[in-house]
Amino acid sequence: MELLKNKIRQEGKVLSEEVLKVDSFLNHQIDPLLMQEIGKEFVKRFSDQNITRIITIESSGIAPATMAGMILGVPVVFARKRKSLTLTDHLYSAKVYSFTKKESNDISVSKDFISNEDTVLLIDDFLANGQAALGLIDIAKQAGATIAGVGIVIEKCFQPGGDLIRKEGVRLESLAELQSLKNGQVQFVGEENN
Numbered sequence: 001m002e003l004l005k006n007k008i009r010q011e012g013k014v015l016s017e018e019v020l021k022v023d024s025f026l027n028h029q030i031d032p033l034l035m036q037e038i039g040k041e042f043v044k045r046f047s048d049q050n051i052t053r054i055i056t057i058e059s060s061g062i063a064p065a066t067m068a069g070m071i072l073g074v075p076v077v078f079a080r081k082r083k084s085l086t087l088t089d090h091l092y093s094a095k096v097y098s099f100t101k102k103e104s105n106d107i108s109v110s111k112d113f114i115s116n117e118d119t120v121l122l123i124d125d126f127l128a129n130g131q132a133a134l135g136l137i138d139i140a141k142q143a144g145a146t147i148a149g150v151g152i153v154i155e156k157c158f159q160p161g162g163d164l165i166r167k168e169g170v171r172l173e174s175l176a177e178l179q180s181l182k183n184g185q186v187q188f189v190g191e192e193n194n
């Protein structure tokens with residue numbers, strides 16, 4: 001998605017060979033017009049699926065997921081993160097190791113907001129090692145929901161998340177695919193380094 005790639009080129013900050021900071025439009029301040037275009041792009045890419053709910057994770061998945069939900073006219077559910085869950089009644093939960101925070105959280109979704117009658121689109125901001133997305137897949141499976149696929153705003157293709165999701169047999173659509181963050185440079189898949 002060229003609009004998104006341009007925004008990353010202009011405003012993305014390479015923090016290390018593994019971490020890209022996009023606080024000015026996705027992770028702290030939000031660019032609503034860009035989010036709207038991102039929502040449209042997700043809807044277009046999954047237009048062959050009869051999606052009934054969108055599931056994401058708090059907090060940075062909420063903006064792009066909400067835009068897609070608004071266009072489709074379906075509810076958006078965000079999995080909540082907790083250090084560890086004691087009461088798990090009426091919740092589907094999964095353990096997720098956070099790439100950026102280097103800690104484990106339980107993520108959970110109420111049984112009220114996902115069921116075996118749903119076809120769910122799972123959306124998140126970044127894909128790195130795939131733990132967040134695999135946690136959402138796990139929750140959708142526990143609920144017996146049909147998984148339309150995973151939609152990611154920025155995939156770091158040099159990390160293993162993409163392969164892990166495809167190995168689960170789940171369709172993956174990423175709107176910006178990073179090949180590398182070496183030498184402080186953002187390089188997208190399909191682009192030569194100059």
Ligand code: 5GP
Nearest residue numbers: 019020099100126127128129130131132161
């Ligand atoms: P994963 O579970 O795929 O290892 O990591 C995905 C989660 O970690 C995303 O929800 C995102 O919040 C965070 N994350 C991973 N890599 C990056 C990155 O390079 N930049 C930012 N801002 N967040 C990241």
